[in-house]
Amino acid sequence: xxxxxxxxIRDVLVQDLPHAQAIYAxxxxxxxxxxxxxxxxxxxxxxxxxxxxAAGYPCIAAESGxxxxxxxxxxxxxxGPYRPRPAYRYSVENSVYIAPESIxxxxxxxxxxxxxxxxxxxxxxQMIAVIGDSDNAASIGLHQSLGFSHAGQVRSVGFxxxxxxxxxxxxxxxxxxxxxxxxxxxxxxxx
Numbered sequence: 001x002x003x004x005x006x007x008x009i010r011d012v013l014v015q016d017l018p019h020a021q022a023i024y025a026x027x028x029x030x031x032x033x034x035x036x037x038x039x040x041x042x043x044x045x046x047x048x049x050x051x052x053x054a055a056g057y058p059c060i061a062a063e064s065g066x067x068x069x070x071x072x073x074x075x076x077x078x079x080g081p082y083r084p085r086p087a088y089r090y091s092v093e094n095s096v097y098i099a100p101e102s103i104x105x106x107x108x109x110x111x112x113x114x115x116x117x118x119x120x121x122x123x124x125x126q127m128i129a130v131i132g133d134s135d136n137a138a139s140i141g142l143h144q145s146l147g148f149s150h151a152g153q154v155r156s157v158g159f160x161x162x163x164x165x166x167x168x169x170x171x172x173x174x175x176x177x178x179x180x181x182x183x184x185x186x187x188x189x190x191x
Contacts, residue, residue, distance in 0.1 A: 007062050007063070007074065007105075007107060008062070010061055011059065012061045012078070014046075016061050017042065018042060019072075019099075020061070020097075023073070023097050023100075024045070024097050025039035031132075032133035032165050033097070033132045034132060035158045035160060035165070052080060055080070055081075057078060057079050058078060058079055060077055060111060060114055062074045062075045062077075062110055064107060073099065074105070074107045075099055075108065076096075076097055076111070077112060077115050079094050079115060079127070080092065081093070082126070082128045089185055089186060090186060092119055092126070092128070094112065094115055094129055096139075096142075103138075108142050109146070112142060112146055113146060116172070120174040121187075123175070123184065123185070124174050124175075126171060126178075127172045128170070129143050129168075129169070129171075130167050131143070132158065133165050134153055143172070147172045148172040150168070151169045151171040152168075153166055154167045
């Protein structure tokens with residue numbers, strides 16, 4: 001009998017939002033991946049989701065389960081604008097959150113790989129990761145393994161759980177990156 005976990009990547013659906021909210025709340029309350037100190041409620045989760053979708057950005061979910069088990073939301077990921085000003089329209093910032101029971105099962109890799117593919121297809125040229133905590137070896141290693149390079153570190157920019165926390169900035173070119181000039185705005189960009 002096999003216990004191999006299967007992963008299916010799909011778009012986040014409205015009915016996923018309570019699960020996504022619970023996953024994010026866990027990370028807000030127990031980790032440094034987010035610098036929020038209080039988890040957003042379900043209404044705010046809906047608002048953020050709707051804004052992401054309305055802007056045309058990918059918002060994806062990973063379903064996971066051992067053979068014969070009911071699939072469950074193992075994580076979710078999305079991108080948003082790196083910065084709001086129009087000159088940044090070809091750059092996106094990624095966010096990946098994994099259910100605590102699914103950490104270390106390749107869910108983050110599956111989600112980030114799909115985000116990279118979707119953002120490349122949409123015409124974005126750079127993906128930025130702003131990683132909370134310079135000691136977050138798992139996230140830094142995941143990004144490095146998928147072609148991100150260290151672009152910088154902002155020391156002691158956050159204060160959470162009674163200590164100063166760094167942000168690590170990592171960057172990955174998408175498609176041709178900056179090898180040539182874009183001819184059209186990214187699909188879905190409405191600036």
